[in-house]
Amino acid sequence: MNTYVLMSDAKNFSNDQPINPYYNKESINCDVAIIEHLTLRGLLEQSGIDVISAPSPTGCQDGVYTANWALVRGDKAVLSSLPNARQSESAYAEKVLTHLGKEVIHVPDGLKFSGQGDALACGDYLFCGSGYRSDAAAQKFAAEALRYKLIQLQTVPQIDNNGKIIINSASGWPDSFFYDIDLALAIIKAPIDGQKGLIAYCPDAFTTASRELLESFDAVDKIIVSIDEAQKGFATNLISSGETVIMSAHAPELTNELRNHGLTVITPEIAELAKGGGYIRCMTLTLN
Incomplete structure (x- = not known):
């Protein structure tokens, strides 16, 4: 599980267009972001995870977040369909995946699909979240193309003081x-x-x-994460090999729970890379 992943680099990383609520307006120290990214890669490799590297696409502020490039299973990859600020990544991602020997499949025109970011494989099951970066129809298409059993979910929206759903100013x-x-x-x-x-x-x-639906799903045991650690600590944006978990340094409750389950937990600090609204899972696209 997650033993073979694709990463890019942080050389083109920026936060010019605030396409999610976590975007930090502070300037990014690109040198520090590059060091954080290299450190993460080293930790993955030390944990027995093979890392394939591709340079980040020029002019793409979020090209460091490879998880959103596609959803991969076996020799097939369903390419994502991203917000306007990230659409230039798609052609590059297709070239990289084709070079890796993947048959690239496109979702039907007009559908949004955030790749692995919104579609997490768990054996033959696929946990999907729709409503923001992905359409349920696109996820159904991806699940069928890759022969997964779809578990369709939705998270709660961001609400303003008047009780209305907030529309992102950059993505619309x-x-x-x-x-x-x-x-x-x-x-x-x-x-x-x-x-x-x-x-x-x-x-x-x-x-x-x-x-x-999650409470009744019986094929997995469950660890409950607090809203505070999920929203403020990026607790679930982690990568697990099934034995080692590399995750946020700001989610102590989940860290302890995972260790109590016999897992090795490593918690690097990635403060600069988090300014773009992504964390550890976002920077790794699983290829196996």
């Missing part, structure tokens, strides 16, 4: 602090050989219907 799309599902849910272990898998998720991040 509805916004959420959990705009991608990897900000609300994490796959820790996949079900295997009759044993349950393990996920971590924040119930308060999901709509009532989605929360009830």
Whole structure:
């Protein structure tokens, strides 16, 4: 699980267009961001995860977040369809994936799809979040193309003081602090050989219907994440090999829970890279 991933680099990273609620207006120290990214890559490799590297695309502020490039299973990759500020990444991502021997599949025209960011594989199951960066129809298409059993979910929107859903000024799309599902849910272990898998998720991040669906889903054990650690600490935006978890340094409760489950937990600091609204999971696209 997550033993073979694609990363780019932080050389073109910026936060010029605030396409999510986490965007930090402070200037980015690109030199520090590059060091953080290299440190993360080193930790992944030390944990037994093979990392394939591709240079980040020029002029793409979010090209460091490869998880949003596609959803991959076996020799197939369903390419994402991203916000305007990120659309220039798509052609580049297609070239990279084709070079890696993947058959690239496009979602139907007009559909939004945030790739792995909004579609987390757990064995044969696919936890998907729609409503902000992805359309449910696109996720159904991806699940069918890659032969996954779809679990369709939705997180709660960002609401203004008048109770109205906030529309992001840069993308023109509805916004959420959990705009991608990897900000609300994490796959820790996949079900295997009759044993349950393990996920971590924040119930308060999901709509009532989605929360009830997760509560009743019996193929995995569950660790509950607080809204504070999910929203302020990027707790679930992690990568797990099934034995080692690399995650936020700002989610001590989840860190302790994972260690109590016998997992090795590593918590690097990535303060500069977080200024773009992404974290550890966002920077790794699983290829296996």
